[in-house]
Amino acid sequence: MVVLVTGSSGQLGQSLQYVAPKYKEVQFIFCASADLDITDMLQCKSVFEKHQPHYCINTAAYTAVDKAETEPEKAYAINVIGAKNIAEVCKEYNTVLLHISTDFVFDGTKNTPYKESDLPNPTGVYGKTKLEGEQAIEQTWEKHYIVRTSWVYSPFGHNFMKTMLRLASERDTISVVNDQIGTPTHAVDLANVLVQIILADNRQSTTDNFGIYHFSNEGQCSWYDFAKKIFEINKISINLQSIPTASFPTPAKRPSYSVLEKSKIKAKFGIYIQKWEESLVKYNS
């Protein structure tokens, strides 16, 4: 089984490379942006023609949430046109598409976990382009799994955990917001789940499972709680201040609540999901 991964030098792409050796039945083809620019349809076609993948995991994305506010065309080109190109080429080669989306498609006005059926209403350019990317895929190619996730971190690439650890080596005091609630997701857990979906799809060959899924680790916390746990686990002593979002303005407005409800992915694929604290400890020990 051939699985092609786009955006392979990103955080999730590197996490997929990390888990790949344990899935002996899968031949992974990892394409970084230099090998495959998803905004270039000709390149998409030539890479698919060469590798004839059975599955494609599209991790490639424009992920700079604040920068997107001043670069909307670039975010649109990658998150919408790029996603559409990948869906079109998947259709041409009968490749099942796994695409990653985000909790930022929601506006955060709920106070109970967001279901797949809840109405999206993004608050910024990044979330808007990710939602339009989902819609472009849905309109183009039915053989798709869209997995929305949240607060992704790992030892790879850029993420909140690595930023906290860097700041702790530079400062005595760090202020982190306490009124945005969500769930951290370890990219390695997400990578394993994506491969589990592929293995289940390949075993069952049913069309019933295609569609949107939510996946994060279990539980919920604020960014402040997340930072506190990161320092605790890494035995870092620092003056950590908890502040409201109003004291830390950012160009993009973020949802104040974006916990994802995961019963659909658990029921369809029999997935056990670890608590966010357990995953944080597991990969730091």
Ligand SMILES: NC(=O)c1ccc[n+]([C@@H]2O[C@H](COP(=O)([O-])OP(=O)(O)OC[C@H]3O[C@@H](n4cnc5c(N)ncnc54)[C@H](OP(=O)(O)O)[C@@H]3O)[C@@H](O)[C@H]2O)c1
């Ligand atoms: N990080 C999070 O907290 C988070 C939360 C929810 C959902 N997600 C979603 O999860 C997915 C993976 O995120 P991530 O954290 O792994 O992001 P990431 O570390 O920023 O990686 C994204 C990758 O996409 C590549 N890329 C950008 N433009 C491209 C193009 N035109 N063609 C091909 N590749 C291109 C980048 O390559 P270059 O570096 O070479 O440009 C980078 O390697 C994304 O869909 C993201 O929206 C992330």
